[in-house]
Amino acid sequence: MxxxxxxxxxxxxxxxxxxxxxxxxxxxxxxxxxxxxxxxxxxxxxxxxxxxxxxxxxxxxxxxxxxxxxxxxxxxxxxxxxxxxxxxxxxxxxxxxxxxxxxxxxxxxxxxxxxxxxxxxxxxxxxxxxxxxxxxxxxxxxxxxxxENILGNAELIATKGINGGPMRGDVPMTxxxxxxxxxxxxxxxxxxxxxxxxxxxxTGDRLTNEEITRIIGDSLGIAHLPYIQFSDADALSAFTAMGLSNNVAGSYIELMHGIENGLLGPVVIDSSDLMAPTRFAEFAESVFKPVFESMKQHALA
Ligand SMILES: NC(=O)c1ccc[n+]([C@@H]2O[C@H](COP(=O)([O-])OP(=O)(O)OC[C@H]3O[C@@H](n4cnc5c(N)ncnc54)[C@H](OP(=O)(O)O)[C@@H]3O)[C@@H](O)[C@H]2O)c1
The missing domain is CATH 3.40.50.720 (NAD(P)-binding Rossmann-like Domain)
Structure with a gap:
């Protein structure tokens, strides 16, 4: 069992x-x-x-x-x-x-x-x-x-025409x-x-937030979708407005900066043989896009 x-x-x-x-x-x-x-x-x-x-x-x-x-x-x-x-x-x-x-x-x-x-x-x-x-x-x-964490940004992209978060746009993450x-x-x-x-x-792809945003924009047909880095204070307000406690929201912001500071990279040397199969571009097309489109349809209904 x-x-x-x-x-x-x-x-x-x-x-x-x-x-x-x-x-x-x-x-x-x-x-x-x-x-x-x-x-x-x-x-x-x-x-x-x-x-x-x-x-x-x-x-x-x-x-x-x-x-x-x-x-x-x-x-x-x-x-x-x-x-x-x-x-x-x-x-x-x-x-x-x-x-x-x-x-x-x-x-x-x-x-x-x-x-x-x-x-x-x-x-x-x-x-x-x-x-x-x-x-x-x-x-x-x-x-x-x-x-799948990036699905949380679908509403931001749909309503404000931007992608964003507390992390820098130019630092790769796994x-x-x-x-x-x-x-x-x-x-x-x-x-x-x-x-x-x-x-x-x-581990799958290693991409920056700018690269992630470009791939999502390409998949959704949105030209030049920008990635904006939010201040920690703005991110904290956004997270707590979504129902996270102050402590949990602060913890996620620390995680983002930990990623920026290279604390969450692979320890074992990356080898393409060991890579998980799903590429981010496939995820954007087969998971993100349908979620985004159904969300937009609900908003219009
Ligand atoms: N997000 C990331 O990028 C990331 C990266 C690495 C590791 N992780 C770790 O991944 C873990 C989350 O995995 P996941 O995303 O697969 O989970 P998830 O989608 O958040 O689902 C949580 C599951 O646990 C059940 N659950 C919630 N509270 C429970 C409780 N008190 N007792 C029993 N069951 C409970 C939920 O069902 P019900 O609500 O029906 O109970 C649901 O089935 C976390 O430990 C996180 O730290 C996350």
Missing amino acids: VIVTGATGKTGSVVASRLLEMGEAVRVIGRSAEKLESLRSRGAEIAAGDQGDVTFMRNALDGADALYLLIPPKYDAVDFRRYYNDMGDAAVLAIRAQKVKKVVFLSSLGADRESGTGPVVGLHDVEQKLRRLADVDIVFLRPGYFM LTATADIGAKAAELLRERSFTSHSVVEI
Whole structure:
């Protein structure tokens, strides 16, 4: 039995679907039984509850041969790092109690660092907790900045005719599509041949915000779409207006500057053989463009 956390989310939904397609026995975790229903109808067991609740997690991991573990983001957290630590503690207690032998943990590039990387310091802390489980085989799966994060800018592009954010436009960052992360995790969890503790970096294109903006503009047919760097104060106001707590908003701004400062590059030497398959131009065409167009249609309706 493979247990999948975050099963209705971006990466977990791909992991669960792939494993079900491969004929694996799967139990999926999320807070809402209703949202998990479509996975149940495809053959998964469901466990609905809060990952921060140790009793729930212990029960959810009963009989687990392997686990896909992610820490779900909590955008209104008062202390984001503390939150990651609490969720990590609950997971570690449950893994110990149920003697789970194989874990793929969704971490991030930059998780080797102790500071300066915003939410990734939370992932660093959870990696440290998991590393104390000496008899559990663990892959620390480290992707770059999710391509899907850029979907959050669709409204800005549609309403203001610009792309923008708190990061400089001319600094490259490593991107990864969540479909590639899910596919890689499913492969690892199906084969279960990994041993000890290892880091697997899963990286796609390295592009600047100006390059990302040009690719999106080309795909949408918008000539000369500009990228504008916002001040941290403006970014903080925009993020808190979207419902993020001050602490979480500040953490994401720190992440952007961490990327600018080169704190989230790959550690393993990049090789095209190891690259995740989805190119950003494909993502722009097959994911960003349909989302953008349906958003514009709703705005016009
Ligand atoms: N964004 C990036 O660029 C990036 C890069 C590297 C790493 N990461 C890491 O990726 C992780 C997020 O992965 P993702 O994007 O695949 O997730 P996601 O799309 O944000 O989905 C979160 C999932 O967790 C479930 N969930 C939320 N709160 C829960 C709780 N308290 N208990 C149980 N389930 C809960 C959600 O379902 P319900 O709402 O139905 O419960 C959903 O299935 C984070 O740890 C983040 O730090 C992100």
